[in-house]
Amino acid sequence: MYLTREATDRLMAEITGLSARGSAMVSEYFVRVWRNEDVQYDALDEEEKAAWNLLTNVFRYGPVDDNPDKWLASHSWAPTEVTTLTEESRKEGHAIPDDFGRPGANDVWLFSGVQGRSHTRPFEDSA
Template sequence: MSVIPAGVGWTALLTAYGRAQEALEAEPRFADACAADFVAAVAGARPAGGDPLPRLGPARDDGSSVLWESFRFCFTQRTLFYDRHVLRAVAAGCRQVVVLGAGLDCRAFRLGLPADVTVFEVDRAAVLDFKHEVLAKNGRVPTCRRVALAADVTGGLSGPLAAAGLDPAKPVLWVVEGLLMYFTADVADRVLTEVTSLSAPGSLIVSEYFVRSWENEDVGYDALDEQEKAAWHLLVGAFEYGPMDHKPGDWLASHHWTPDEVTTVAEEAREEGRAIPDVFGRPGANDLWLFTGTRVAD
């Protein structure tokens, strides 16, 4: 059995669990066969056909956890947003995609991206090693060129990406999923400044961060079981909330990006007619900004 790296690697596994659950729905909104591979690698076994996924920490495939169903809603709803914008950018001619803090993202495998697209997956070596082991064991093959790049997202991307073949003279799509909320505002600014320096006009970015900070009252903390409380503390304790004090359009504009689409997970679900968990749907609830931007000339 493989061991998932600690910290953000654990949240990557929870995202994969939510995506694996989506595949079990009668009418799944997206397919991610790799997600179940990661769950099986950590659980030690793959469930038989029709059986629920094994419980992993707060993740449970039986609908019994309000906390987990709220997490799952967020993970799956944002997946649809990112998928849509990756496919749109590639259809428009972008041939370089950089996934920062890639975790267990498998868009290079599951979106049918053409062979002339290069997806650079940037994360810590431990996460990428785990990912490689699981994908190789299950015979997963990307449809495009995939470059796994062990690098510190906050410690200088220019050198590693150049060495890996990124051409900053050509447009790039930057996918920054589930990452900015782990940075302070200063670090988030520094990362976007470097991303901007590597982005030719016409480059695109798709990302997210929370509307406000989380409080225990948001999730009915007293009613959580011990594993749920532990998971909640793990997540909230890691959040620095990034550029939360600014709306996405203002933050992007301050770094020479034109905001394109700015929405939230709740708004996306509302437009689809999807049920929204109380954690995100009741009056005064927190939400997750989802946004895109286009690089403009300085």
């Protein structure tokens, strides 16, 4: 995501306020904050370090401290699917970039949710 946690929560509150029960949404955000070790920072040349420093100083991680289940629930949404970029790539037989394929590497949450519904039966009326 390219928003702070606070901005992400405000946006989701606005979306929730405009959504009818049963509305669906999809989103993504990083599993954790990028670290210098993720790109072997010490091996970068000066231009690469400058680019990495710029990127990491301006990038915003949204709700990175929460998994999507918890974050969706905090906004009255129920998750319908939660996976990661790496899991989906493996499942589909696609190559996984080195930045995501190493043990302990960062990843991207991919998820969908339904407003105001249970996970098991998202489009039935709970009333």
